[in-house]
Every structure is written in structure tokens, then in C-alpha cells.
Amino acid sequence: MSAPKKIAQRSLLITSAALLTVSGLAPSAFAAPKPSGSPTAAPPARMSQVGGARLGVPGTQVNLAPGVPVLPKGLTGRSWIVTDAESGEVLASHNAHWRLPPASTLKMLFADTVLPRFPRDQRHQVVPTDLTGIGAGSSMVGIKENESYTVHDLWLGVFLRSGNDAVHVLSAMNGGVAQTVKDMQAHADALQAGDTHVVSPDGYDAPQQYSSAYDLTLFARSGLQKKDFREYCSTVRAKFPGATTQKGKGKGTRENFEIQNTNRLLSGDADTPVYPGIAGVKNGNTTNAGATFTGVAERGGKVLLVTVMNPEKHEHDEVYKETAQLFDWGFQAAGKVQPVGTLVPPLNATPSARPSGAPSADVTGAPQGTAGAGSEPVKGAAAQSGGSRGAGTALGVAAGLLVLLAGGAFLVNRRWPLPDLMRRRQRP
DSSP, X not given: OOHHHHHHHHHTOOOOTTSOOOOSSOGGGXXXXXXXXXXXXXXXXXXXXXXXXGGGSSSEEOBOOTTOOOOOTTOOEEEEEEEETTTOEEEEEESTTOOBOOGGGGHHHHHHHHGGGSOTTOEEEOOGGGGTTOOTTOOOOOOOXXXXXXXXXXXXXXXXXXXXXXXXXXXXXTTOHHXXXXXXXXXHHHTTOTTOBOSOTTOOOOTTOBBXXXXXXXXXXXXXXXXXXXXXXXXXXXXXXXXXXXXXXXXOEEEEEEEEOOOHXXXXXXXXXXXXXXXXXXXXXXXXTEEEEEEEEEEXXXXXEEEEXXXXXXXXXXXXXXXXHHHHHHHXXXXXXXXXXXXXXXXXXXXXXXXXXXXXXXXXTSOTTOSOSSOOOOOXXXXXXXXXXXXXOOOOOOOEEEEEXXXXXXXXXXXXXXXXXXGTOOOO
């Protein structure tokens, strides 16, 4: 890590009367040793203190007090974190900075990095080299060589089916897998996600590839600033282009097939109901990582982010069940529990010149931390759209972001529209 970056990280520590003071030492001073291909059974004694000293302490961190609900019993995730998505307050955590294999939750970083670079209606003709290097047993959406797809189609494949084939095609468009990995790592560094080391753009198991519940939450929070990211991660089902079939000497026909989001809190499952207020974000599952998940949900004007990594209890949909329990606790505890830390802002966060209360524009494509100040999210009905946009897509209508600069530290209050349809939609 370069000296300027260390200095920048030290100068960008968040402060607030409601939050704990972040340690003034550089995050690298508390960095855990790089893990091997398989995670150890116990968290390291020393972990990063980015976001607060208590976040670097192994075990569960929460400020229980009169009126604060107790945490759910039976949680088995190796690492988890509950945060207020707007204020950045960490309400509770468990080994938040433990570096673990991320599986497909790393696709949140991939999307946050690459999504703004191509217009959604741009078409790409897939060539064989686009699909090389995909790991055995990868989740696939079903992309075919020599067929053309819109960027919109490809992102549906990434978010709904966690398609590694879609990731590799988009990576090819971005200059190749190696370039995309480099871009993702640079973006992770800019987000102060110091627990993350990127090896593959799709999250497929690879030696020395790791992230943490804290960093995955940073990726989700950053991605949700983008309108397209919010749309894709909240889409329940959509139509995806199939292969062209030739009938005789006439022109070939190409039919669509339906894909459904594998996020079970969003789409539902046999023993996992749709979670009220859920609006994304991304799930994953590999041999080394186990099950991983980051979700965002809204209730009563509060927006929470929950990340759970690798539950040791291997029951069906366990990662979703533990996430739902933590959401329930978080919504009950919000406003009552004192935080144990905070989500740090991006290194490029800058104060906004917009006066408090002024209207704000959509932050899609804007630099992180530069959109409007003092705005409230506007709740609006979301329409169900057909075709490749998919049924069940929840659309937002307004967004804003407040970043205040004071004494060399940032207090970040992010606001953006979450899909309103999710908490009213009937189970599919």
C-alpha cells in the first residue's frame, strides 16, 4: 500500500457523536494474515479496525442495554454484520473483518465496478474466447457462442442466475478478465475495503481470494447508489434470450426462456418466505465459501443491510434464515441500540455544495459521495414490467446523498430510493 493511500485512509476516518471513534492507526497495521485456500476454523486474533476498534475484535459485538432486544439465538454464521444503510452505523457484528471466501457475493463489486461502463442497450456478439476460463461447476445463465445479447440481458444473467458466463462476457467487453480483476481491486481499495483481494471477477473459488462481511456490505452500499444496480438486484424474474433455431432454409427464430432470482428472500422457496421489504442484493455458494449473502430491506422508514457468511449449520436455506433473523432484530433494535462501529466512506467522497433540503438528482453514474444533500427518499409505486426487464422489478423515484466534511473526518448519510414494491408484493 502506498504512503499517500495510508495517509488518505487515516484522514478519512468517520466521526459522529453517535458513533465510536475509529482508531487513528492505518488499517494495514491490524490486517489479518492472508488466509490459505480454505478458511481456518476460528477467526484471527487480530483483524482490521476499519470502522471502529470493536469491529476488529473476534466474536459478537453489540451494546445490549435496557430496551434493546437480545440477538437471535442459534446464529451460526462465521461472520455477519447488521448496519443502517443510510447512516452507516454498525448495529451489531460478529467477526466483521474476518477474511473469508466470498463466493458470488463478490459479483456486487464486479457490478459496482463495471456496470456504469456500458449502456444497457449496447449489443455484443459472443465469441468463443469470451467464455474461456469459466470454472468447472459454475452457475450459468446459458449464454451461447455466436449469439448477440444486450448489456441489459447480461446483467440480468449476472444478478438473477449468478451466471459466471455472463460475468466473463462482460469482462471480455471490459478488456478481459485480468483487466477486470485489476479494476475491481482498485475500486475495492477506493471503497476502503481492505479485507478484499480479488482473483476472479465472478467469485469462483481461487487461492488467496477473500473478502469480509464488512467489505461486502461496503460493496452493496456503494452499488445501491446506482439506479440500474437497484433495478437488477431487485428483479424477481425475467425473460432471457435463448439460442437461435433454424427451420429449413428460412430465417432462424430465437425464443426467450424465463430465469428467476436465486435470492430466496426475494423470490421465496419451499420453506423460506419472501422477506417483507426485501429489495436485493446478492447471494453466493461455493465449496470453500459455503453459503454467503448480503441483503437490503426497508421497514418503517429504516433501511438495513445484513451480510452473513458461511453458516456452520447446513440446513436448507440456512443463510437466508439467519439473515431474516438479523433483519428482524435490526428493525427492532434500530434507534435503541448504540452502534459498535460504522461503514467508512469511499476515499473519493467529497462534500456536496447543495444546501440542506434542496432537491436531489438520481446518483446513477455519479462519483460516489457527490450527489445531493439533505433529501428524503420518495416512496412511489413500482410497476411490473414485461420482456427482458422482468416481472417483479421494483423501481425507485428519487435519491440523494449527504456528505459533511468536518475536522478532517466524514459523516456520511446516504439516501437512495429502494424498490417500494417489495414490501407489498405477494409471494410469487
